[in-house]
Amino acid sequence: MEEYREKCRTLDRLMDEYTKEGAAVAFSGGADSGLLLKLAVIHGRKNGSPVFALTAVTELHPAKDESIARKTALDLGAEHRVLRVYELKQGEIRRNPADRCYQCKKYLFQEIRKAAAELGVRVVLEGTNKDDLNQYRPGLRALEELGIKSPLKEAGFTKEEVRRLARDYGVPVADRPSAPCLATRFPYGEELTGEKLKKVEQGEEYLRSLGLYNLRLRVHGGIARIEADNGQMGLLVEKRREITGFLKELGYRYITLDLEGFRSGSMDEDLPASVRQRFGKDPQADRPEAEGGL
Secondary structure (H helix, E strand, O other), rough: OOOHHHHHHHHHHHHHHHHHOOOOEEEEOHHHHHHHHHHHHHHHHHHHEEEEEEEOOOOOOHHHHHHHHHHHHHOOOOOOHHHHHHHHHOHHHOOOOOOHHHHHHHHHHHHHHHHHHOOOOOOEEOOOHHHHHHEEEHHHHHHHHHOOOOOOHHHOOOOOHHHHHHHHOOOOOOOOOOOOOOHHHOOOOOOOOOHHHHHHHHHHHHHHHHOOOOOEEEEOOEEEEEOOOOOHHHHHHHOHHHHHHHHHHHOHHHHEEEOOOOOOHHHHHOOOOHHHHHEEEOOOOEEOOOOOOO
């Protein structure tokens, strides 16, 4: 308990420091960026400095993220801005290489930094937490290179601690499931298109409409592989006829249920250690990392 309280005090000090002359929060509408925005607004008001919520709307994220982010920013009392970013126009992102997350984060946060500068603020905050360092996330290197601040990581907050503090502050998205970019549903090396991403988004939205919580629809050519929490596999079996019918209408030929269940980053499991070493290094933490969205 005392360790958690110390983390809270550290985070509070960091947010006070980072908002002294104004700040922009890269805001996806999830729990991590939601907590950051809440704290930024509190400290910004105390310091008399501007705070902006900047939401990047891209082809790699579900369309509903924009409306969730907009409503949440309004609820938290922040000034909200939407940036339209067309990542698939970038060949290095579209080709979906092993360092796609690095290429994507670098391009995305360069745009966010430009927008922040136009609003008159130099500090950009984003919501990486301590748990993200345990996965393959080459995008974290791009954040370091661009000087983006990650207060939750700096204070040592785990995802569960983020959700706990967000609930205490009344952040409306405290329990929202993580929603990494849709590119993570495809094997590295498979070219990304707007049509492929849209089909995955439609498939996952349908599955969530059945009452599923954590889930991913991973695509391997004509195979759709469903990952879900172990406790919800019975629902998938019960609804198998409806599910296969819907997903086949989207164009998938074979519909499968992954018996290992939901797990973040499953498409990274076959990456050789040499690739992880080359692309997945956090220079500040000096340890392997892992992905995420805003």
